[in-house]
Structure formats: C-alpha cells, structure tokens
Amino acid sequence: MKTPVYTSKKLEKLIKKLIQKDSSDQCGILGKWNATVFYMDRKKCWLISNAKTQYVVVLTDIKVADFKNIEQLFKNALYGQLVYDGIVTEFENVSLEIGELEFLPTDNDRKTIGFQNQHLHELEWRKHEFGSLDNMPIKDLVNRLNTSPIHIGKGRKVSDYSDAIEEMKKLLVH
Structure with missing residues (x-):
C-alpha cells in the first residue's frame, strides 16, 4: 500500500x-496527505495534513540527511500525535495504513491548502508566545490545531461541523 503525499511548490x-x-491509484482508508514546509528559528519544519480529516502532523528540524528515514519519521510523529490526542490504536495498524510514502507534485487542493495556511498562521502567532522552537510544546500546539472546529458536511447544520481528532477517530478506531 502507498500513501500519496502531495507537496507544496516550496517543499517540492x-x-x-x-x-x-x-502515483499508484491505491491508497488506504486515510487517503491522501498534503505537505508544506515552514521555518522556525531557521530550521525547516514540515506541516503534513490529511485531506479527508484535516488532521495535522508537524515534523520539526528536518535536514537533508533525514530524507532517507522520512517515512519512519512521519509514522513516528503521526503515532505520537495520535496518542497525544487520545486516539487509541496500535503503531502497527498506523504503519500498515500508511504503508510506503509516495511524494508527488502539488495537486492544488485549495481546501487543504487553505487549512494549512490557517494552521501556519496560528503556529506563527504561537511562536511569539514561546520564543524558540526548542521551547515550543509541538504536540500540544498541534493538538490545539486538531481541535479547531472544521466544516466537514455539505450543509450548515451543527452536525456538519467537527474537529480533526473526531474525524480521524472515525477512520482509525473500528
């Protein structure tokens, strides 16, 4: 199984x-992901978000040497964030659902790009609160992003709104 990760022009x-x-047209229940790069304290960080659920994972201080292990870094960060967010599942299940990462050029998914830009703005705002990247509680900040209300449904009813954690629970917890 392969998981497509569409990259922004900067990250590409x-x-x-x-x-x-x-890409191979096969992807698991999690679907595709979108990734972009941003900088904190002159260190490259990646914001990776799931297109179905808008669930966000942040990889910090990514260097060229990390590229050969990027799959494992992503899986570990995703699992760590899932545990922090209270989504109970086994690492093996997450690893199987992700499979192999397949990095692709941008797909211009405007909805997901909009969510990413909003999250980047919020992280930039929080940067002033904590000072440096070393002082930032990344899992806590990402948890705050994942608990922001999002519009998932088609209508304007209250039931059409959710948050990324609840949507990810629907996919992973059977």
Whole structure:
C-alpha cells in the first residue's frame, strides 16, 4: 500500500529527489496527505495534513540527511500525535495504513491548502508566545490545531461541523 503525499511548490524544490511523477491509484482508508514546509528559528519544519480529516502532523528540524528515514519519521510523529490526542490504536495498524510514502507534485487542493495556511498562521502567532522552537510544546500546539472546529458536511447544520481528532477517530478506531 502507498500513501500519496502531495507537496507544496516550496517543499517540492527542497526534496526534488523524492518526488515521483505519477502515483499508484491505491491508497488506504486515510487517503491522501498534503505537505508544506515552514521555518522556525531557521530550521525547516514540515506541516503534513490529511485531506479527508484535516488532521495535522508537524515534523520539526528536518535536514537533508533525514530524507532517507522520512517515512519512519512521519509514522513516528503521526503515532505520537495520535496518542497525544487520545486516539487509541496500535503503531502497527498506523504503519500498515500508511504503508510506503509516495511524494508527488502539488495537486492544488485549495481546501487543504487553505487549512494549512490557517494552521501556519496560528503556529506563527504561537511562536511569539514561546520564543524558540526548542521551547515550543509541538504536540500540544498541534493538538490545539486538531481541535479547531472544521466544516466537514455539505450543509450548515451543527452536525456538519467537527474537529480533526473526531474525524480521524472515525477512520482509525473500528
């Protein structure tokens, strides 16, 4: 199983060697992910969000040497965030659902890009509160992003609103 990760133009330039031209149409229950790069204290960080649930994971201080282990870094960060957010599942289940990461050029998913831009704005705002990246409680900040209300349904009823944690629970906890 392969999980497609569509990258922003900025991230695509940084990871040219990892980018594949065409994707296999198979993806698991989690669907596709979108990734972008941002900087904190001159360190590269990745914001990776799930398109179905808008669930967010942040990888901090990513260097070129980390690219060969990026799958394991992502799986560990995702599992750690799931545990922090109270989503009880086994690491093996998460690892199987993700499978192999497949980095692709941008798909211009405007909805997901909009959520990412909002999350980046919130992280930028929090940066002033904590000072440096080393002082930031990343899992707690990402938890705050994942508990923000989002519109999932088609209508404007209260039941059409949820948060990323609840949506991810629906997918992972059977």
